[in-house]
Amino acid sequence: MQRQRSLVALILVLIILAIVVLVKIPLQQGLDLRGGAQLTIQVKTTEEITEIAPDQLEAVKTVVDRRVNALGVSESQVQTIGSDQILVQLPGVNDPQQAERVLGGTAQLDFRKQIPGTEAQLQIEQQLRQQLLFEQAALLESEEGGDQEEEAIAENQAALERSNAAIAELFEKTNVTGKNLKDAFAQPTQAGNGWQVAIRFDAEGGQGFAELTRDLAGTGRSIGIFLDDSLISAPTVGPEYAETGISGGSAVITGNFDVQRASDLAAQLKGGSLPLPVEIVENRTVGATLGRDSIQSSVYAAIGGLILVLLFMAIYYRLPGLIADVALSIYALLTLAAFALIGVTLTLPGIAGFILSIGMAVDANVLIFERTREELREGKTLYRSVESGFYRAFSSILDSNLTTLIACAALFWLGSGLVKGFAVTLGIGVVISMFTALTCTRTFMLLLVLSFPGVRQKPQLFCPNLSPSQ
Numbered sequence: 001m002q003r004q005r006s007l008v009a010l011i012l013v014l015i016i017l018a019i020v021v022l023v024k025i026p027l028q029q030g031l032d033l034r035g036g037a038q039l040t041i042q043v044k045t046t047e048e049i050t051e052i053a054p055d056q057l058e059a060v061k062t063v064v065d066r067r068v069n070a071l072g073v074s075e076s077q078v079q080t081i082g083s084d085q086i087l088v089q090l091p092g093v094n095d096p097q098q099a100e101r102v103l104g105g106t107a108q109l110d111f112r113k114q115i116p117g118t119e120a121q122l123q124i125e126q127q128l129r130q131q132l133l134f135e136q137a138a139l140l141e142s143e144e145g146g147d148q149e150e151e152a153i154a155e156n157q158a159a160l161e162r163s164n165a166a167i168a169e170l171f172e173k174t175n176v177t178g179k180n181l182k183d184a185f186a187q188p189t190q191a192g193n194g195w196q197v198a199i200r201f202d203a204e205g206g207q208g209f210a211e212l213t214r215d216l217a218g219t220g221r222s223i224g225i226f227l228d229d230s231l232i233s234a235p236t237v238g239p240e241y242a243e244t245g246i247s248g249g250s251a252v253i254t255g256n257f258d259v260q261r262a263s264d265l266a267a268q269l270k271g272g273s274l275p276l277p278v279e280i281v282e283n284r285t286v287g288a289t290l291g292r293d294s295i296q297s298s299v300y301a302a303i304g305g306l307i308l309v310l311l312f313m314a315i316y317y318r319l320p321g322l323i324a325d326v327a328l329s330i331y332a333l334l335t336l337a338a339f340a341l342i343g344v345t346l347t348l349p350g351i352a353g354f355i356l357s358i359g360m361a362v363d364a365n366v367l368i369f370e371r372t373r374e375e376l377r378e379g380k381t382l383y384r385s386v387e388s389g390f391y392r393a394f395s396s397i398l399d400s401n402l403t404t405l406i407a408c409a410a411l412f413w414l415g416s417g418l419v420k421g422f423a424v425t426l427g428i429g430v431v432i433s434m435f436t437a438l439t440c441t442r443t444f445m446l447l448l449v450l451s452f453p454g455v456r457q458k459p460q461l462f463c464p465n466l467s468p469s470q
Contacts, residue, residue, distance in 0.1 A: 004450065007443040015330060018337035025340040029091065030347035030421065036091040037099050040282035043084045049276065052084050060276055061086050067103050067267055077345075085281075100280050109178035109269055112171035112224035113212060114234075119220055122170050122234070129163045129231075132156060164230050171224035171231075174212050180205025182249075184269040186262035189254070195262035197253040199269065206249025213237045214245030225253055227265070298351045305355060306332070309362055317369050319461040323444045324365040331361050331436040335429050342428070349422035357429020360404065364437035367393040373463045382459045383449050390442050397437065401430050 043052055043060050057080055064086055065078045077089040093099055114122065136156045139149060183200040201209055216223060218239030225233040233254045237246065257265070310328065313321035335354065339346065372389030380388065404426070411423035448455055455461060 004443050004447045018333045021337040027340050028345040030345045034091040037093040038284045039088045041086040042279045042281045044277045111176040114221035118170040125167045132160045167231050176208040184266040186266045195257040195259050197262050197266050201249040210245035210247045217241040320369045327436045327440040335432050338428050347421045350425040353422040353425035361433035364397045376459050376463045382456050386445050404430050
């Protein structure tokens with residue numbers, strides 16, 4: 001009797017802890033419930049690398065993962081598909097085009113030194129480039145459309161590429177590149193009328209940057225900051241840095257950025273450059289409306305199924321059925337708390353796994369109650385029948401749940417994405433259902449039998465068709 005009371009105290013503590021967890025830690029929702037963006041990235045080969053090795057695919061995934069983290073998206077998922085693709089899921093992202101720019105961009109950054117005697121030529125080329133950029137913006141904003149405008153845009157783009165190449169020839173490369181970056185972040189300009197990207201170099205980069213600025217200090221020639229071979233900023237260095245250069249390993253990139261462009265560039269730089277070229281082959285958006293509809297339908301299905309199961313157990317198994325209903329409610333509470341505590345991201349397959357595990361929790365109780373009825377029909381006392389019922393059903397429950405857990409392990413190991421979510425939720429549900437069936441149900445039944453003499457004298461409450469002589 002003391003043992004049953006201790007177990008009841010343990011169950012009460014678990015219930016209170018589960019409620020606290022569910023209040024403090026909300027359940028995470030996956031892409032199909034919350035809405036967001038899903039991108040499929042194709043990793044491409046080059047002339048030097050004709051076949052993508054697993055470690056090269058993993059290197060690309062690492063860079064993409066860093067860029068996703070820099071986007072600040074919570075509960076995101078990055079995983080490889082096959083031998084040359086990467087799947088990125090971004091729950092809650094409403095601008096998939098921004099994610100595409102950041103994740104697929106190459107962002108090759110380097111600092112170059114302007115060649116002596118090119119000052120006048122640089123000014124001419126920059127004015128020409130500004131004019132081309134202005135014309136490009138006007139063409140893109142135009143609503144006329146048609147083949148002529150597309151042709152004009154193509155010609156303008158070709159002229160821009162020629163201008164970028166002409167400007168690049170006015171600079172010589174140095175050893176200060178994006179590989180020397182330690183950090184990059186967007187910040188407002190000192191005047192407060194724009195945004196810039198602050199960067200910090202490692203020791204090698206800081207020394208190289210100091211040498212570069214020392215060489216250019218007071219000459220009127222500029223530092224060429226190139227992103228993907230396109231000049232984005234060309235600051236000059238004052239003569240006060242002629243002796244030591246700009247030391248400290250910090251710099252800022254200016255270039256008429258707004259906050260979005262500055263943040264995107266910082267994310268690309270901080271994520272590093274991609275070791276292989278990539279292409280976004282699919283950019284799919286899952287609407288929040290679809291997510292809400294899915295949640296609503298799933299909740300209705302779960303509540304409807306749960307109510308039917310509770311009614312069946314109470315009507316068919318009488319008093320033990322009511323106890324099983326209580327244990328089933330405890331099971332649902334503990335399972336949801338476990339999902340929140342472990343950080344399981346609920347998806348539609350995950351909800352299906354949870355509902356399926358509710359059915360398995362009922363199966364265990366059905367086995368126990370049927371064994372108990374058999375013992376009562378053989379003439380044993382109610383207490384002995386209940387004990388024997390649990391003992392005889394244990395091996396069947398254990399075997400059934402073990403085979404399910406093995407299937408869950410296989411699905412988690414070999415599956416991917418939503419299949420893994422299904423395996424995790426079903427596996428957690430199976431483990432907790434064993435606890436509630438073998439501990440909660442057993443404790444409540446024994447406590448009822450031992451504490452209430454009136455119940456011990458009415459075994460028909462556990463087996464309706466039992467004859468009075470038994």
